[in-house]
Amino acid sequence: MSEPLPAFDTHALIPAIVQDAQNGQVLMVAYMNREAFQKTVSTGHTHFYSRSRRALWKKGEQSGHVQEVRSIAVDCDGDAILIRVTQRGGGACHAGYRTCFFRSSTDGKAWRVSEPQVFDPGQVYGQKPR
Amino acid sequence: MSEPLPAFDTHALIPAIVQDAQNGQVLMVAYMNREAFQKTVSTGHTHFYSRSRRALWKKGEQSGHVQEVRSIAVDCDGDAILIRVTQRGGGACHAGYRTCFFRSSTDGKAWRVSEPQVFDPGQVYGQKPR
Numbered sequence: 001m002s003e004p005l006p007a008f009d010t011h012a013l014i015p016a017i018v019q020d021a022q023n024g025q026v027l028m029v030a031y032m033n034r035e036a037f038q039k040t041v042s043t044g045h046t047h048f049y050s051r052s053r054r055a056l057w058k059k060g061e062q063s064g065h066v067q068e069v070r071s072i073a074v075d076c077d078g079d080a081i082l083i084r085v086t087q088r089g090g091g092a093c094h095a096g097y098r099t100c101f102f103r104s105s106t107d108g109k110a111w112r113v114s115e116p117q118v119f120d121p122g123q124v125y126g127q128k129p130r
Numbered sequence: 131m132s133e134p135l136p137a138f139d140t141h142a143l144i145p146a147i148v149q150d151a152q153n154g155q156v157l158m159v160a161y162m163n164r165e166a167f168q169k170t171v172s173t174g175h176t177h178f179y180s181r182s183r184r185a186l187w188k189k190g191e192q193s194g195h196v197q198e199v200r201s202i203a204v205d206c207d208g209d210a211i212l213i214r215v216t217q218r219g220g221g222a223c224h225a226g227y228r229t230c231f232f233r234s235s236t237d238g239k240a241w242r243v244s245e246p247q248v249f250d251p252g253q254v255y256g257q258k259p260r
Binding site for chain 2: 071106
């Protein structure tokens, strides 16, 4: 392929889907800038860019729930990436769930928690959840 | 949950990850506006909003490769959704692959096709690929 991939958007970001390499569970979606992407590739641990904090962060930096990269794929348009990982620790979600997608709905209006909480975020993150 | 979910962004869009409900394969990522989300819920088939064409579209409208919704989940921040589907027809990708994530890389620079092509996009889409 000759085009530069991935293709960062006008904000120099790209959405990254993180999937459990073992069981296929989609764990989270976060954004990467070029630096986060390169750090993810070079270190083998996922790094992201926080749009609200305007800062690079390493997943699991505080919680220890790091994600070890198993494979990286890019989509047909080049504007989204899929990272399969081994999730260390309790889970990916700062709210204490294995996946950030822990609420489901059948009507798109009422949402219920559909996943078990696997750790106490207060204990893991203290006062600074990430 | 009291907050209105999902939380559309400043462009009134939300990224929707589409996952095969049977085997867990991540098929594609596309964007929904409120109308696309509501149509997805009400019809049971995925609908998206094309940012380039500025139009609502139904997945499989042209190809027949529709996606039947099995479940809808929202993430902790409420700003991404995960839709598990039964993928009808050859696949989700307009380039002829089951998944849009058909290219992989180990170094983040060189990308190789890592999925089999399952249909001929020229035959399915003719001159107007979607």
